Amino acid sequence: xxxxxxxxxxxxAATRPPSPRRRGxxxxxxxxxxxxxxxxxxxxxxxxxxxxxxIYLSFTNTQLTGFAARDPKFVGLDNYSYLLTSADxxxxxxxxxxxxxxxAIIGQTVLGMVAAILLSRPWVRGKGIFGAxxxxxxxxxxxxxxxxxxxxxxxxPAGTLNQLTGLFGAAPxxxxxxxxxxxxxxxxxxxxxxxxxxxxQAALEDVPAELIExxxxxxxxxxxxxxxxxxxxxxxxxxxxxLLTTISTVGVFGLVYFLTQGGPAGQxxxxxxxxxxxxxxxxxVGIGSxxxxxxxxxVLVLGVxxxxxxxxxx
Numbered sequence: 001x002x003x004x005x006x007x008x009x010x011x012x013a014a015t016r017p018p019s020p021r022r023r024g025x026x027x028x029x030x031x032x033x034x035x036x037x038x039x040x041x042x043x044x045x046x047x048x049x050x051x052x053x054x055i056y057l058s059f060t061n062t063q064l065t066g067f068a069a070r071d072p073k074f075v076g077l078d079n080y081s082y083l084l085t086s087a088d089x090x091x092x093x094x095x096x097x098x099x100x101x102x103x104a105i106i107g108q109t110v111l112g113m114v115a116a117i118l119l120s121r122p123w124v125r126g127k128g129i130f131g132a133x134x135x136x137x138x139x140x141x142x143x144x145x146x147x148x149x150x151x152x153x154x155x156x157p158a159g160t161l162n163q164l165t166g167l168f169g170a171a172p173x174x175x176x177x178x179x180x181x182x183x184x185x186x187x188x189x190x191x192x193x194x195x196x197x198x199x200x201q202a203a204l205e206d207v208p209a210e211l212i213e214x215x216x217x218x219x220x221x222x223x224x225x226x227x228x229x230x231x232x233x234x235x236x237x238x239x240x241x242x243l244l245t246t247i248s249t250v251g252v253f254g255l256v257y258f259l260t261q262g263g264p265a266g267q268x269x270x271x272x273x274x275x276x277x278x279x280x281x282x283x284x285v286g287i288g289s290x291x292x293x294x295x296x297x298x299v300l301v302l303g304v305x306x307x308x309x310x311x312x313x314x
Contacts, residue, residue, distance in 0.1 A: 057289035064283035072286070079290035089291060091266065092274040093298075096250060099185060099270055104249040105242060107189035112196020112241075117226075119197070120204050131197075138194035146258035149187045153259070176260055180268045184256050188249065196241060203237035204230070239310030243303055250299055271295050 058079055062072040083089045115134055118124050137145065152160040155174030162172040175183050207230055215225045231238075253272040256262070262269035262277070269277075271291065279288025 054289045054292055057286055058293045059290075060286045062285040062289075064280075064285060066283070068286075069283075075286070079287050080294070082287065083291055083294060088266070088269075089271075089274060092269050092271045093295075095181070095267070095269060096271040096295075098181065099188070099252070099256075099268075100246055100249045103185040103188040104192065104245040107185065108192040108196045108245055109238070109242065111189065112193050113200050115193060115197040116200035116204055119201055134197055135194045137191050142254045143258070145187070145191060146255055149183075149190075150259060153183055177264050180260050180264060184259060184268055187255060187259065188252060191255070192245060192249075196245070199237055199241045200234070203234040207233050236310055239306050243306040246302055246306070247299055250295065 059074055059076060060072045061068045061075045061079075063069045115130075119127055119131055124130070140148075153175040154160075154162070155172060155177070156162070157166065157172050159172065159175075161175060162170075166172070211229055211233075212225055215229045220228070251272055252270065253276065256268055256270055257273055257276070260268040262273040272295075275288045275291045275295070278284045278291060
């Protein structure tokens with residue numbers, strides 16, 4: 001007679017020992033928490049929580065002074081309807097679009113690509129000096145850059161640009177008053193070429209030399225090689241740079257505010273300056289938060305468009 005203990009028992013899911021892979025996953029959780037926990041906590045504390053709180057403020061009439069500061073009330077979409085019908089806010093969005101288009105999307109991208117191509121050519125001499133001259137604006141603090149350009153664009157005869165134009169007999173000009181948007185666009189291009197050059201130069205180094213040589217053997221000119229061979233191969237890095245520079249340029253505040261403070265007559269009042277004025281100068285925190293949310297939505301739409309154009313899956 002066979003006893004119960006002699007019957008072989010088949011291991012079930014409950015009794016089967018965990019596989020080495022599962023044991024490895026269980027052991028990796030504490031390590032992941034130790035490594036990623038501090039970073040995740042900082043992101044939650046300084047990014048997620050302020051963003052959620054900003055969304056909440058955008059639906060209230062919160063102010064820094066007055067009765068609304070003590071007892072803010074929920075106003076729904078009133079702040080958004082006010083902004084979307086405000087000529088000042090819509091004008092600030094237009095100025096921001098103009099600033100981003102000409103300084104970041106066109107100026108920095110084109111000049112950064114030209115600089116990267118020149119540095120990748122073996123026949124170009126003085127690459128070290130050329131590269132250092134382009135990289136220098138990137139490492140200069142924003143306040144120092146603002147002071148330097150305030151001196152260059154000064155309206156007096158001691159201004160650097162007026163001294164140069166004076167050599168040709170031109171009278172001193174107050175550049176920040178006559179051409180304020182052109183001035184801040186020029187300064188922002190000067191500040192951003194270095195980052196574009198670094199990204200594009202790294203992308204150009206990954207282009208196979210055999211493809212370029214084959215195109216030249218087939219009779220393609222330099223522009224044709226760049227248009228039909230090089231540019232399609234570096235499309236991903238180009239659109240990645242456009243995404244990053246658009247996000248950073250939309251939020252430019254200190255450089256423009258120091259030079260023009262949004263003037264003259266609001267010609268350089270970007271969306272970031274408008275938000276600052278509403279939230280801190282006029283104490284209308286609710287309206288400033290709503291303007292921030294609208295600007296964030298626009299940036300998100302642009303980001304999705306860039307990703308779609310680059311055909312990159314995220």
